[in-house]
Amino acid sequence: xxxxxxxxxxxxxxxxxxxxxxxxxxxxxxxxxxxxxxxxxxxxxxxxxxxxxxxxxxxxxxxxxxxxxxxxxxxxxxxxxxxxxxxxxxxxxxxxxxxxxxxxxxxxxxxxxxxxxxxxxxxxxxxxxxxxxxxxxxxxxxxxxxxxxxxxxxxxxxxxxxxxxxxxxxxxxxxxxxxxxxxxxxxxxxxxxxxxxxxxxxxxxxxxxxxxxxxxxxxxxxxxxxxxxxxxxxxxxxxxxxxxxxxxxxxxxxxxxxxxxxxxxxxxxxxxxxxxxxxxxxxxxxxxxxxxxxxxxxxxxxxxxxxxxxxxxxxxxxxxxxxxxxxxxxxxxxxxxxxxxxxxxxxxxxxxxxxxxxxxxxxxxxxxxxxxxxxxxxxxxxxxxxxxxxxxxxxxxxxxxxxxxxxxxxxxxxxxxxxxxxxxxxxxxxxxxxxxxxxxxxxxxxxxxxxxxxxxxxxxxxxxxxxxxxxxxxxxxxxxxxxxxxxxxxxxxxxxxxxxxxxxxxxxxxxxxxxxxxxxxxxxxxxx
Amino acid sequence: xxxxxxxxxxxxxxxxxxxxxxxxxxxxxxxxxxxxxxxxxxxxxxxxxxxxxxxxxxxxxxxxxxxxxxxxxxxxxxxxxxxxxxxxxxxxxxxxxxxxxxxxxxxxxxxxxxxxxxxxxxxxxxxxxxxxxxxxxxxxxxxxxxxxxxxxxxxxx
Numbered sequence: 005x006x007x008x009x010x011x012x013x014x015x016x017x018x019x020x021x022x023x024x025x026x027x028x029x030x031x032x033x034x035x036x037x038x039x040x041x042x043x044x045x046x047x048x049x050x051x052x053x054x055x056x057x058x059x060x061x062x063x064x065x066x067x068x069x070x071x072x073x074x075x076x077x078x079x080x081x082x083x084x085x086x087x088x089x090x091x092x093x094x095x096x097x098x099x100x101x102x103x104x105x106x107x108x109x110x111x112x113x114x115x116x117x118x119x120x121x122x123x124x125x126x127x128x129x130x131x132x133x134x135x136x137x138x139x140x141x142x143x144x145x146x147x148x149x150x151x152x153x154x155x156x157x158x159x160x161x162x163x164x165x166x167x168x169x170x171x172x173x174x175x176x177x178x179x180x181x182x183x184x185x186x187x188x189x190x191x192x193x194x195x196x197x198x199x200x201x202x203x204x205x206x207x208x209x210x211x212x213x214x215x216x217x218x219x220x221x222x223x224x225x226x227x228x229x230x231x232x233x234x235x236x237x238x239x240x241x242x243x244x245x246x247x248x249x250x251x252x253x254x255x256x257x258x259x260x261x262x263x264x265x266x267x268x269x270x271x272x273x274x275x276x277x278x279x280x281x282x283x284x285x286x287x288x289x290x291x292x293x294x295x296x297x298x299x300x301x302x303x304x305x306x307x308x309x310x311x312x313x314x315x316x317x318x319x320x321x322x323x324x325x326x327x328x329x330x331x332x333x334x335x336x337x338x339x340x341x342x343x344x345x346x347x348x349x350x351x352x353x354x355x356x357x358x359x360x361x362x363x364x365x366x367x368x369x370x371x372x373x374x375x376x377x378x379x380x381x382x383x384x385x386x387x388x389x390x391x392x393x394x395x396x397x398x399x400x401x402x403x404x405x406x407x408x409x410x411x412x413x414x415x416x417x418x419x420x421x422x423x424x425x426x427x428x429x430x431x432x433x434x435x436x437x438x439x440x441x442x443x444x445x446x447x448x449x450x451x452x453x454x455x456x457x458x459x460x461x462x463x464x465x466x467x468x469x470x471x472x473x474x475x476x477x478x479x480x481x482x483x484x485x486x487x488x489x490x491x492x493x494x495x496x497x498x499x500x501x502x503x504x505x506x507x508x509x510x511x512x513x514x515x516x517x518x519x520x521x522x523x524x525x526x527x528x529x530x531x532x
Numbered sequence: 533x534x535x536x537x538x539x540x541x542x543x544x545x546x547x548x549x550x551x552x553x554x555x556x557x558x559x560x561x562x563x564x565x566x567x568x569x570x571x572x573x574x575x576x577x578x579x580x581x582x583x584x585x586x587x588x589x590x591x592x593x594x595x596x597x598x599x600x601x602x603x604x605x606x607x608x609x610x611x612x613x614x615x616x617x618x619x620x621x622x623x624x625x626x627x628x629x630x631x632x633x634x635x636x637x638x639x640x641x642x643x644x645x646x647x648x649x650x651x652x653x654x655x656x657x658x659x660x661x662x663x664x665x666x667x668x669x670x671x672x673x674x675x676x677x678x679x680x681x682x683x684x685x686x687x688x689x
Binding site (some may be wrong): 332333345346 | 555607
């Protein structure tokens with residue numbers, strides 16, 4: 005039940021309850037004290053009246069003893085009683101059973117008068133009442149209103165009347181209730197004042213106490229809430245981060261697998277490359293040998309062609325000689341023809357001979373020319389052949405050069421392939437290492453994810469506890485912490501709470517802001 | 533005129549043209565031999581040669597005819613001709629590109645020389661012989677070589 009109220013309210017209630025208890029006690033005491041006071045007053049009055057009665061009794065006994073006459077005794081008694089005062093103003097009176105006033109010290113006009121008709125402003129026939137009481141019990145209290153000395157209007161009064169049966173006197177004395185009331189009121193004014201002061205002080209102190217307790221608690225609640233919020237968000241961040249880390253790690257592992265496979269391929273390719281390069285080298289060497297053989301054969305060919313050329317040149321010289329001979333022979337023939345012409349008739353036959361010789365010379369020259377042409381042709385062919393051989397040689401040289409270059413390049417390829425294979429090996433090792441690390445990362449990410457889950461659970465627990473604290477401080481709200489929250493009931497509860505604890509209304513604002521269960525964060529908690 | 537032009541001619545080549553001179557004028561044909569140059573002679577007078585002890589002046593017919601000089605080949609010949617000088621017959625050699633043959637030219641094959649088209653002055657040309665489609669220019673060698681300078685050189689020799 006207490007859970008309904010805020011802590012500050014409860015502390016305040018403590019003070020208020022104490023004050024109420026005090027008040028209850030005083031309230032209980034009030035009538036008792038009043039009664040006691042009144043009773044004491046009554047008792048005092050009775051005692052006084054009994055004292056006056058004893059005076060009268062003394063005088064009556066005196067009269068009975070014969071020391072004085074009854075009249076004298078009565079007279080003495082009246083005078084004595086008339087003179088008796090107490091409390092400076094209070095007096096005794098005597099009336100008989102008629103009722104008739106026998107002696108009234110104040111209202112002397114009443115002496116000897118019939119009192120049955122006197123009534124107080126309330127309509128009470130007081131003296132009749134006195135007589136009645138005396139008749140009934142012999143003595144008793146009567147309350148009425150009677151003028152008070154020094155005061156114009158009649159005041160409430162209670163008198164004790166005692167019957168003195170020997171003389172049929174009713175002796176009475178009374179106290180003004182207003183005196184008692186004044187006294188009582190004065191006393192209780194003081195009491196009430198003190199009570200009020202105590203109440204105010206108690207309320208104030210308890211309010212201060214409540215505040216001093218609730219405020220720090222509110223601060224703590226605030227901090228705790230903030231802290232647990234931050235923890236929750238941080239743990240959610242950590243969780244998501246480690247989730248993504250785990251995902252990334254698994255992706256990385258997959259990528260590493262792929263890389264590993266690719267590297268395997270690359271390694272095998274490299275090996276193939278190296279093998280091919282070695283083979284190519286081999287082939288190149290063979291080709292080189294072939295080329296060298298071909299070159300040497302070419303050289304032989306060139307040599308023999310050179311020989312042919314030399315022979316041709318020699319032949320050409322000889323043919324040239326023949327040609328010269330033919331020419332000279334021609335000249336000779338012409339000279340012979342000239343001489344024959346000069347000789348005239350005698351040289352006719354000689355002219356014929358000269359002519360024939362000239363023909364022969366021409367034929368020789370012709371033959372020489374043909375031979376020369378043939379030789380030239382041959383020489384040209386040889387030249388062409390030589391050129392072709394030279395070209396072929398050049399081509400072979402180029403081939404040889406290219407082959408050697410290719411051989412060098414292939415050698416480089418082989419060396420590079422070896423290095424590449426080594427490099428691939430190293431990469432493989434590195435990838436294996438990376439794989440290990442990635443595995444570790446994944447495991448660590450898993451661990452951190454679970455740890456953050458734990459942290460989240462703890463944060464949630466902390467929130468629960470904070471909510472318990474809030475419930476303690478704020479009073480119970482119409483919802484449970486873990487259940488989904490509707491805004492309206494919470495708002496209604498807030499309004500109710502605000503109505504219930506007006507003194508701590510300022511209090512109700514701050515904690516309510518802090519308590520999120522009506523707000524987003526309560527729903528956010530549901531995500532976990 | 534054409535009657536006297538028939539006979540045997542020695543044909544020779546000069547600058548790819550066939551020329552002919554009367555065979556009776558020709559003394560000897562020899563191949564090219566070293567020529568001793570003589571100073572203060574016209575350009576076409578090459579010099580003199582020693583032919584079996586005899587000193588014979590030589591002139592280059594190409595230069596004589598105003599043709600460009602040519603290098604001497606193995607076919608270049610010197611034709612020694614006998615011409616009538618002032619007093620007696622003199623022998624002069626002429627350098628020709630090549631000697632062809634001795635031809636027997638008939639009268640009907642000879643024609644009058646035209647007055648244009650050749651590089652030779654028409655005084656020197658006896659006529660034109662038409663043999664087998666080829667035209668051979670028949671030279672009057674006397675007129676070609678009769679020259680004050682030449683004669684003087686010949687006399688001096």
